[in-house]
Structure formats: C-alpha cells, structure tokens
Amino acid sequence: xxxxxxxxxxxxxxxxxxxxxxxxxxxxxxxxxxxxxxxxxxxxxxxxxxxxxxxxxxxxxxxxxxxxxxxxxxxxxxxxxxxxxxxxxxxxxxxxxxxxxxxxxxxxxxxxxxxxxxxxxxxxxxxxxxxxxxxxxxxxxxxxxxxxxxxxxxxxxxxxxxxxxxxxxxxxxxxxxxxxxxxxxxxxxxxxxxxxxxxxxxxxxxxxxxxxxxxxxxxxxxxxxxxxxxxxxxxxxxxxxxxxxxxxxxxxxxxxxxxxxxxxxxxxxxxxxxxxxxxxxxxxxxxxxxxxxxxxxxxxxxxxxxxxxxxxxxxxxxxxxxxxxxxxxxxxxxxxxxxxxxxxxxxxxxxxxxxxxxxxxxxxxxxxxxxxxxxxxxxxxxxxxxxxxxxxxxxxxxxxxxxxxxxxxxxxxxxxxxxxxxxxxxxxxxxxxxxxxxxxxxxxxxxxxxxxxxxxxxxxxxxxxxxxxxxxxxxxxxxxxxxxxxxxxxxxxxxxxxxxxxxxxxxxxxxxxxxxxxxxxxxxxxxxxxxxxxxxxxxxxxxxxxxxxxxxxxxxxxxxxxxxxxxxxxxx
Numbered sequence: 001x002x003x004x005x006x007x008x009x010x011x012x013x014x015x016x017x018x019x020x021x022x023x024x025x026x027x028x029x030x031x032x033x034x035x036x037x038x039x040x041x042x043x044x045x046x047x048x049x050x051x052x053x054x055x056x057x058x059x060x061x062x063x064x065x066x067x068x069x070x071x072x073x074x075x076x077x078x079x080x081x082x083x084x085x086x087x088x089x090x091x092x093x094x095x096x097x098x099x100x101x102x103x104x105x106x107x108x109x110x111x112x113x114x115x116x117x118x119x120x121x122x123x124x125x126x127x128x129x130x131x132x133x134x135x136x137x138x139x140x141x142x143x144x145x146x147x148x149x150x151x152x153x154x155x156x157x158x159x160x161x162x163x164x165x166x167x168x169x170x171x172x173x174x175x176x177x178x179x180x181x182x183x184x185x186x187x188x189x190x191x192x193x194x195x196x197x198x199x200x201x202x203x204x205x206x207x208x209x210x211x212x213x214x215x216x217x218x219x220x221x222x223x224x225x226x227x228x229x230x231x232x233x234x235x236x237x238x239x240x241x242x243x244x245x246x247x248x249x250x251x252x253x254x255x256x257x258x259x260x261x262x263x264x265x266x267x268x269x270x271x272x273x274x275x276x277x278x279x280x281x282x283x284x285x286x287x288x289x290x291x292x293x294x295x296x297x298x299x300x301x302x303x304x305x306x307x308x309x310x311x312x313x314x315x316x317x318x319x320x321x322x323x324x325x326x327x328x329x330x331x332x333x334x335x336x337x338x339x340x341x342x343x344x345x346x347x348x349x350x351x352x353x354x355x356x357x358x359x360x361x362x363x364x365x366x367x368x369x370x371x372x373x374x375x376x377x378x379x380x381x382x383x384x385x386x387x388x389x390x391x392x393x394x395x396x397x398x399x400x401x402x403x404x405x406x407x408x409x410x411x412x413x414x415x416x417x418x419x420x421x422x423x424x425x426x427x428x429x430x431x432x433x434x435x436x437x438x439x440x441x442x443x444x445x446x447x448x449x450x451x452x453x454x455x456x457x458x459x460x461x462x463x464x465x466x467x468x469x470x471x472x473x474x475x476x477x478x479x480x481x482x483x484x485x486x487x488x489x490x491x492x493x494x495x496x497x498x499x500x501x502x503x504x505x506x507x508x509x510x511x512x513x514x515x516x517x518x519x520x521x522x523x524x525x526x527x528x529x530x531x532x533x534x535x536x537x538x539x540x541x542x543x544x545x546x547x548x549x550x551x552x553x554x555x556x557x558x559x560x561x562x563x564x565x566x567x568x569x570x571x572x
Contacts, residue, residue: 043069043070043146043147044067044068044069044070044146045067045068045070045145045146045178045180046066046067046068046178046179046180046181047064047065047066047067047155047176047179048064048065048177048179049064049176049177050064050174050175050177051175052174052175053156053173053174053175054170054172054173057171057172057174058083058084058172059081059082059083059084059085059157059159059172059173059174060081060174061079061081061176062080062081062082063078063079063080064078064079064080064081064176065078066078066079070138070141070146073133073134073135073138074132074133075131075132076130077127077129077130078127079125080124080125080126081124081125082123082124082125083120083121083123083124083125084122085119085121085122085171086119086120086121086122087119087120087161088109088110088118088119088120088161088162089119089120089159089160089161089162089171090106090107090108090109090159090161090162090164090167091108091109091157091159092104092105092156092157092158092160092167093105093106093155093156093157093158094155094156095153095154095156096153096154096155096156097152097153106167108162110162145180146180147180148180148182149183149184149250150179150182150183150184150249150251151178151182153177153178153179154176154178155175155178156173156174156175157176158170158173159171159172159173183250184250184254185250185251185253186254189254190256190257191257193230194257194258197223198358200219200222200223200226201359201403201406202359202362203219204216204219204220204223205362205366205399206362207219208395208479209363209366209367209370209388209395210366210370217538218483218539218542220482221483221542223402224405224406224483224495225545225546225549228550229553230255230258231255231258231259231409232409232502232524232553233252233255234252234255234256234257234258235409235410235502235503236252237249237252237253238413238417238506239506239517239520257351259348259410259414260347260348260349260350260352260355260414261344261347261348261351262351264347264351267346267350270346270350271346271347274424274426275346278424278425278427344414344417345414345415345417345430345431346427349414349430349434352407352410355403356400356403356407359403360399360400363395363396363399367392367395370388391472391475391476394472394475394476395475397476398477398478398479399479401442401445401476401477401479401480402479402480404441405442405480405496407438408438408439408442408496408499408500409499409502409503410503411434411438412435412438412439412499412503412504413503413506413507414431415431415432415435416503416504416507417507418430419431420507439500443496445477445480445492446492446493446496448477449467449477449480449481449489449492450490452466452467452470452473452477453466453467462486463486464486467486468482483538483542484537485535485536485537485538488534488535488536491536494527494530498523498527501519501523502520502523502524505520520557521557521558524553524554525554527550528547528550528554531543531546531547531550532547
C-alpha cells in the first residue's frame with residue numbers, strides 16, 4: 001500500500017475543505033437582522049470597525065457600523081466619534097486592497113455645502129440613518145468585491161488643513177475595514193481536519209496493538225508529518241505582527257484545534273474558576289464590548305495592539321482614560337477570539353490533556369478486545385498477545401512519549417507565552433512545571449536512545465541489534481524512532497530541537513516582530529535542508545514527502561512574510 005499517497009491526499013483534502021468553505025457567525029440580534037436582509041439581497045458590504053493610523057489624531061471614532069446592501073440600494077450607518085478640530089479641512093481617501101493602495105481621492109469638504117463640516121467644530125459626532133443610493137452608483141462597484149472571501153479592503157480617511165494644498169501634515173487619520181461577510185473559515189473544516197488527524201493517530205495505535213509493525217511505522221510518519229504541518233500553520237496566527245491578511249487569519253482558524261485553543265463554555269468555566277482560586281480575577285475582554293469598541297486600536301511605534309478605554313466602570317473592573325491595554329501574540333489571539341487572556345494556557349492544557357486521555361482509553365480498549373478475541377476458538381494465530389502481555393506498561397509509556405512528542409510544540413508556545421503574561425502566579429508556576437516536565441521527558445528519551453545505541457555499537461558492532469531487536473526497549477521507546485533508519489536514530493534529537501525552536505521563534509515576536517519571523521524562517525529552512533541532506537526515514541518516499549511538506553512551508557513563509565515586508569505590512 002502506498003502510504004505516502006495517504007499523506008498527500010489528506011493534506012490536499014485539508015486545503016480543499018478549508019479554502020472553499022464558507023461560514024458566517026454573528027452573535028447580536030442586530031447582526032442577525034442584517035444577515036436576514038443580506039439573505040434577501042445576497043450581497044453586502046459592511047464596515048464594523050475602525051482604528052487610528054496616527055498618534056494624536058484630532059478625529060476619533062468610538063463606534064462605527066455601516067452596511068451597504070447593493071441590490072436593495074440602501075446604506076445603513078451608525079457613527080459615533082469625537083472631533084477636536086475647529087477649521088476648514090481637506091479630506092483625502094485612500095482605498096487599499098491586500099495592503100496595496102489602488103485608489104486615492106481628495107475633496108474639499110467646503111465644496112459639499114453641508115452645515116457642520118465647513119468648518120469642523122469640536123464636539124461629538126453622532127450620526128444614524130439610512131441612505132438610498134442610486135443604482136448607477138452601485139453599478140460602478142466591481143462585482144468581485146461582493147464574492148471574494150475575507151476581503152482585505154481598507155479605507156484610510158485623512159484630514160489636512162485647508163491651506164495645506166500639498167497635504168504635508170496630517171491632522172487626523174482613521175482607517176476602516178470593509179468586509180462582505182464571506183469567509184474561508186468553516187466549522188466543518190475545523191472538525192473534519194481534527195477528526196482525520198486524530199483518527200490517523202488512533203489507527204497507528206490499533207496497528208501497533210495488532211503487531212502490524214510496518215503499517216504502524218508508516219502511520220507514525222503520517223501522524224508526525226500532518227501534525228507538524230497543521231500546528232506550524234496554526235501558530236502563525238499567534239505571531240506579533242501589525243497586520244496579517246484577513247484571509248490568512250480565517251484560513252488558519254481551521255487549524256487552531258491542534259494547539260488546544262478550542263472555545264468551550266465548560267473549559268472556560270474551569271479555567272475561570274482556577275484563575276479566581278489563585279487570586280487573579282479573570283477579566284473577559286469581550287465583556288467590555290458594550291463599553292468600548294474592541295476593534296478600536298492604534299498601531300504604535302512598537303507595533304503592538306493597543307486598546308484605548310475612555311472609561312469603563314462596572315462592578316468588576318474600572319479602567320481610567322490614561323490606561324492602555326496591550327495584547328501581544330497569543331494574548332492578542334485570545335482577545336480577538338473571546339478567550340480570557342490569562343487562561344488561554346489553562347484552556348489549551350485541558351484540551352491537550354484530553355487528547356492524551358482519549359489515546360490511552362483507545363489503547364486499552366484495543367488491548368482488551370485483543371484479549372477477548374484470543375480466547376475465541378480458531379483464533380490462536382494471534383500470538384502477538386504474548387508481546388502485549390509482557391510489555392503492557394512499556395507500551396503505555398511508549399504511546400505517552402509519542403503523544404508528548406506530537407504535542408510538544410504547542411506546549412512550548414503556550415508556556416512561553418504565559419511567561420510574558422501578568423496573570424496568576426500559580427499559572428506561571430504551572431507553565432514552568434509543565435514545560436520543564438515535557439522537555440525533560442523528551443530529553444530523557446533521547447538520552448536513553450543514545451545510550452542504547454552506543455551500547456549496541458560497542459557490543460555487537462552495530463546499532464541495529466539493541467534498537468530494533470530488544471523487545472523491552474522497542475516496546476518503551478520504539479514509537480519515537482522506528483520510522484528512522486538505524487544510521488539516523490539521532491534524528492529524534494533534531495525533532496525535539498525543531499519542536500522547541502519553532503514555537504520559541506514565534507514567542508520571540510512578542511519583543512520584535514521582524515526578528516521572530518526571521519528566526520522562524522531560518523529554523524524551517526535549516527530543518528528542511530537537513531532532512532534533504534540526511535534522508536533520515538526508512539523509505540525513500542517518506543523522505544520525499546517529508547521534504548515536500550516542509551519545503552512548501554518554507555516557500556509559504558518566504559512569500560507570506562517577505563512579500564508582506566515589501567508591501568509594508570511587516571515593520572521592525
């Protein structure tokens with residue numbers, strides 16, 4: 001059976017399901033009403049958030065919600081903001097698609113002959129209403145704008161003094177994001193990718209218990225390769241970057257399950273209780289959504305996400321106007337996905353621990369079923385039960401080592417992220433302990449592997465005997481190295497180092513976005529080159545697929561990050 005085809009087919013299936021899925025999820029009654037209108041008109045354009053694109057802007061937007069229904073010919077708008085200007089101004093509008101400015105227009109507001117805008121006066125702006133747009137104006141809007149998923153369309157509004165004809169000094173700058181409510185995020189893709197990956201993991205356990213060594217070896221390779229690809233993709237969303245393409249963000253959401261960051265009321269409740277019990281109040285940032293616009297932020301000089309709170313006074317927390325909440329990396333992800341920043345670590349650990357429990361339950365269920373079948377007449381051919389009986393506890397430990405190696409990258413990522421979070425001291429201790437245990441266990445397994453190989457080399461003149469013939473050693477550690485050639489048993493150490501370096505590079509972006517991205521690219525490039533040079537797997541096709549998957553990841557990082565640098569999406 002050509003197992004390599006299974007890997008390629010699965011990755012292609014992931015891509016197809018992910019890229020062509022559509023899922024629209026809204027929570028408020030107002031948004032549901034808008035979706036009902038959109039269902040009648042099929043198409044819509046919506047502006048739901050704004051951000052300041054300069055410091056000390058004289059125009060700020062507290063709340064912005066505007067929806068255009070082209071087939072109905074209506075524009076609904078609700079704008080709440082503040083102006084500190086008292087002069088005549090020129091408005092410049094810049095429309096950007098995927099980071100590239102395509103249209104730039106300027107207009108003298110006095111030429112509109114509208115009261116209140118010539119000149120502008122300090123005060124509050126509060127505008128609500130519905131506007132009927134002529135059909136000939138709507139027809140000028142390109143049709144693809146209404147159908148492209150995760151439309152990355154932004155409009156910058158810049159104000160200049162009326163006498164500044166060369167537009168040299170900006171008085172205000174506000175940027176709004178335009179969406180058509182179509183996305184590649186798909187709840188079915190989310191669970192299908194999770195089910196397929198976990199099913200392959202369980203299939204490898206089944207093959208191991210029945211003694212299908214070669215099948216188990218190929219499935220081991222498949223599991224490691226798929227999880228490395230999925231986890232590596234999911235981690236990109238936790239990079240500390242000023243802007244990541246909205247389509248890329250939505251695409252990556254389909255893989256977030258691999259990091260354990262699955263929203264669940266029960267898990268969130270447990271995490272809330274734990275944080276409360278350790279003397280830190282779990283503030284859900286989204287609870288403040290009715291008081292502040294969660295998307296109202298500015299890009300400061302250090303490229304962090306800052307949420308300005310004018311004043312929030314509830315029974316739980318009071319934030320004064322001078323306070324700025326900063327969210328970076330994993331905590332920015334927690335803010336945007338309605339997690340509590342201080343317990344994303346707890347949520348992820350609970351989910352990953354649940355996966356370990358599921359694998360152990362499945363392993364024991366298979367072993368019990370084999371014990372039952374062996375007692376059935378005419379089933380005496382199942383002689384492998386003797387190996388299971390002699391090495392039952394070792395096989396349990398082997399599966400724990402395997403799952404730990406698979407889950408090591410997300411453990412590193414969320415643990416290091418927790419080191420930079422001012423939350424409960426107990427959570428910090430938990431992060432240190434869990435990270436240390438995971439790292440020490442894997443290093444211990446690597447140490448035992450090297451000691452066994454050296455002993456075999458010294459006694460028998462080859463590493464093959466003790467590594468691949470010793471039943472007890474194979475039962476306990478075999479799942480970590482059986483997929484490697486005997487001459488490349490040391491590749492396990494490379495996998496552990498790679499599993500640490502990649503998430504650690506992403507964590508580095510908390511302090512310097514460009515440095516973290518560069519370290520991530522270099523790590524992936526070195527690993528791919530080493531896998532091509534040493535060809536560590538037992539099958540030539542395994543090596544080809546392994547290099548292909550990681551080579552694609554390198555190209556992905558190159559085009560995604562370095563081309564974004566050219567379009568000024570990535571700044572130091």
